[in-house]
Amino acid sequence: MAATTPATDPPDALLAVTADAPTPARPTPAELVARAVAPVKPAFLCPPPVREAPKEEGKAAGGGAVVKVEKKSKRQLKRERQQEQKSTSHLCIEVGKSGNVDSCKYGTSCHFSHDINAYLSQKPADLEGTCPFTALGHLCPYGLTCRFLSTHKDNLAPQNHPEGNCERNPLSKEIQKLLWKSKYKFPKASAQIKLLGLKDGNKNKAEAVNDDNPDETCNLNGDDKTLLSSIPENVEPDPTLCKEIDNSGGEPLVVDSVESVEPRASKKSKVEVDETRDNEIKGPTTGIHDNEAESEVNSISGVKVSSNNQSSCKVDLITIPHLREKKIIDFREKLYLAPLTTVGNLPFRRLCKTLGADVTCGEMAMCTNLLQGQASEWALLRRHPSEDLFGVQICGPYPDTVARTVELVDNECSVDFIDINMGCPIDIVVNKGAGSSLLTKPMRIRSIVQAASTVTEKPLTVKVRTAFFEGRNRADSLVSDIYNWGASAITIHGRSRQQRYSKLADWDYIYQCAQKAPDYLHVIGNGDVFSFTDWNKHVSDCSKISTCMIARGALIKPWLFTEIKEQRHWDITSGERLNILKDFVRFGLEHWGSDFKGVETTRHFLLEWLSYTCRYIPVGLLDVIPQRLNWRPPSYYGRDDLETLMVSDSAADWIRISEMLLGKVPEGFTFAPKHKSNAYDRAENG
Numbered sequence: 001m002a003a004t005t006p007a008t009d010p011p012d013a014l015l016a017v018t019a020d021a022p023t024p025a026r027p028t029p030a031e032l033v034a035r036a037v038a039p040v041k042p043a044f045l046c047p048p049p050v051r052e053a054p055k056e057e058g059k060a061a062g063g064g065a066v067v068k069v070e071k072k073s074k075r076q077l078k079r080e081r082q083q084e085q086k087s088t089s090h091l092c093i094e095v096g097k098s099g100n101v102d103s104c105k106y107g108t109s110c111h112f113s114h115d116i117n118a119y120l121s122q123k124p125a126d127l128e129g130t131c132p133f134t135a136l137g138h139l140c141p142y143g144l145t146c147r148f149l150s151t152h153k154d155n156l157a158p159q160n161h162p163e164g165n166c167e168r169n170p171l172s173k174e175i176q177k178l179l180w181k182s183k184y185k186f187p188k189a190s191a192q193i194k195l196l197g198l199k200d201g202n203k204n205k206a207e208a209v210n211d212d213n214p215d216e217t218c219n220l221n222g223d224d225k226t227l228l229s230s231i232p233e234n235v236e237p238d239p240t241l242c243k244e245i246d247n248s249g250g251e252p253l254v255v256d257s258v259e260s261v262e263p264r265a266s267k268k269s270k271v272e273v274d275e276t277r278d279n280e281i282k283g284p285t286t287g288i289h290d291n292e293a294e295s296e297v298n299s300i301s302g303v304k305v306s307s308n309n310q311s312s313c314k315v316d317l318i319t320i321p322h323l324r325e326k327k328i329i330d331f332r333e334k335l336y337l338a339p340l341t342t343v344g345n346l347p348f349r350r351l352c353k354t355l356g357a358d359v360t361c362g363e364m365a366m367c368t369n370l371l372q373g374q375a376s377e378w379a380l381l382r383r384h385p386s387e388d389l390f391g392v393q394i395c396g397p398y399p400d401t402v403a404r405t406v407e408l409v410d411n412e413c414s415v416d417f418i419d420i421n422m423g424c425p426i427d428i429v430v431n432k433g434a435g436s437s438l439l440t441k442p443m444r445i446r447s448i449v450q451a452a453s454t455v456t457e458k459p460l461t462v463k464v465r466t467a468f469f470e471g472r473n474r475a476d477s478l479v480s481d482i483y484n485w486g487a488s489a490i491t492i493h494g495r496s497r498q499q500r501y502s503k504l505a506d507w508d509y510i511y512q513c514a515q516k517a518p519d520y521l522h523v524i525g526n527g528d529v530f531s532f533t534d535w536n537k538h539v540s541d542c543s544k545i546s547t548c549m550i551a552r553g554a555l556i557k558p559w560l561f562t563e564i565k566e567q568r569h570w571d572i573t574s575g576e577r578l579n580i581l582k583d584f585v586r587f588g589l590e591h592w593g594s595d596f597k598g599v600e601t602t603r604h605f606l607l608e609w610l611s612y613t614c615r616y617i618p619v620g621l622l623d624v625i626p627q628r629l630n631w632r633p634p635s636y637y638g639r640d641d642l643e644t645l646m647v648s649d650s651a652a653d654w655i656r657i658s659e660m661l662l663g664k665v666p667e668g669f670t671f672a673p674k675h676k677s678n679a680y681d682r683a684e685n686g
């Protein structure tokens with residue numbers, strides 16, 4: 001925690017405070033470390049900043065007044081939106097881009113303003129700096145609306161337009177329409193679900209008709225909506241049933257009841273879904289004996305699967321990719337930036353690539369939202385060309401949903417691997433039966449991995465925690481099987497869901513899990529890696545750990561990747577840190593846009609990130625290095641004003657930093673960090 005006011009001379013300031021009172025003996029650095037207090041050199045310590053009285057609910061940093069949000073009807077909101085769009089501050093994109101009022105094909109019926117002069121007369125002054133697109137020699141796609149308009153050059157050729165040759169995995173309008181209308185075909189997923197004897201809860205009516213008429217091809221062109229939204233996702237089969245089945249299949253797997261975390265569905269939906277999901281439970285052990293699947297060999301054994309049923313669908317699914325045929329990713333020694341909701345956005349990952357990260361992964365995307373063609377969820381799958389070893393992370397509670405999503409991603413996206421999140425602790429995810437709640441359902445994990453891995457030749461990886469409940473570690477029982485089920489790597493975050501971040505990651509347990517892993521399975525350890533020595537220790541202590549995944553360490557100091565590569569503790573200066581922030585802003589403007597909206601989106605994500613970077617304590621200020629993630633910082637000054645500003649945990653100071661890079665915040669601007677990372681004793685998401 002640091003002073004919110006710029007530093008004067010740190011040692012003098014400290015003397016002024018301590019002169020008249022006898023100071024109690026200061027604990028030694030070792031004593032501070034033992035109490036998880038950061039041993040900042042006494043010369044830099046300062047009195048705690050005087051904080052404003054706690055803000056009222058709803059009031060955030062940035063000086064904005066508390067606004068009582070009145071609830072508006074949908075119609076009112078629509079009217080307001082239309083009025084705003086027509087206002088001179090909302091220039092039509094096409095007109096803005098070309099500077100020509102005739103360029104919009106909607107003409108006078110366009111919802112946005114075409115009045116260029118009126119727009120320019122009210123447009124705020126340009127920001128300092130150069131247009132990020134012009135700087136690359138590209139034509140700026142934001143044209144007149146760019147906040148760096150004065151730096152545009154007239155002589156750039158249109159082919160220099162960056163669109164289409166930069167970020168990958170856009171959601172095309174055609175695919176989105178197919179998804180919206182439930183006309184997208186999932187032949188592989190449907191076939192696999194059937195092969196495994198699992199019920200396809202997502203099947204639309206067109207597919208159901210095909211089932212009844214095996215001679216017909218899979219011509220899914222009905223107008224029926226999928227049943228996606230009609231399937232209650234929070235319904236869990238009777239746990240006693242799971243126990244029974246587990247016992248029948250060799251090693252007993254104890255299934256915890258998750259009633260405490262999963263609300264039961266209403267009676268009506270329970271009946272519907274129990275029926276639907278019954279097969280899923282029976283599937284792996286008993287369901288496979290159903291009908292046509294009887295003569296087939298379980299795909300996981302790697303034997304060629306022949307399915308009459310599938311040939312009727314004209315799906316080339318005769319051979320299911322066996323693990324050995326799948327492209328293998330060798331994670332060994334590669335620096336892996338963890339998937340990070342909100343903060344692990346494309347510009348941040350791009351930044352980490354410049355600083356030495358080898359593997360990057362998109363933010364967690366919910367299967368249902370992807371299958372429904374939600375643009376905001378698809379944005380999470382975007383990949384920058386610099387991400388040369390890139391995966392996307394998906395999260396869903398059922399094998400059919402996950403398998404379809406895998407098929408969709410496989411068909412439409414450029415990815416090197418697909419990771420399934422089985423560790424997310426967030427309530428809304430857990431309550432739907434996804435994320436870490438899957439750790440209480442090993443049979444479900446099996447169905448998901450089996451179904452998903454067989455619809456793609458891309459490596460499938462899984463991310464888990466040690467357990468759902470504290471003291472009931474579960475990950476070790478998965479590692480031995482998960483490879484046979486079809487996963488090629490498993491990441492183990494060394495904490496339970498119940499624990500969240502309250503304790504240090506249990507690396508001894510991660511090692512135990514790794515020891516049980518079959519040779520081909522990559523085990524990736526995760527938790528608290530914050531220095532090159534942490535990373536060295538984990539990969540050398542246990543040879544079966546391929547690498548460590550790095551999450552908060554990268555958020556707090558993204559140059560951690562450089563430190564690991566160069567095997568040093570980098571005493572980075574505030575100027576060097578500012579340059580890193582500048583790079584992020586440049587990447588952000590390229591990604592979110594250089595117009596007003598793009599600039600403010602970039603600012604928003606910069607602020608989210610600054611809520612982590614302030615936790616970094618400069619190496620030169622510490623009596624003991626390296627810093628640990630669980631240390632609580634005292635109040636301290638930096639070595640210069642900028643460093644003091646950067647170590648501040650006040651949102652008002654983060655806003656100040658953002659203004660150094662992106663100009664003044666708009667009037668009424670407020671900010672409250674999403675993850676509240678600076679609250680050390682609070683659980684963090686993820």
Ligand SMILES: Cc1cc2nc3c(=O)[nH]c(=O)nc-3n(C[C@H](O)[C@H](O)[C@H](O)COP(=O)(O)O)c2cc1C
Binds near residue numbers: 340363526549552675
């Ligand atoms: C802000 C934040 C967002 C996260 N988002 C995700 C996510 O989308 N998917 C995921 O699997 N884990 C997520 N996590 C968990 C991390 O990937 C990682 O497992 C965890 O933070 C432990 O690693 P660490 O001790 O290095 O931070 C998130 C963690 C944080 C702090």
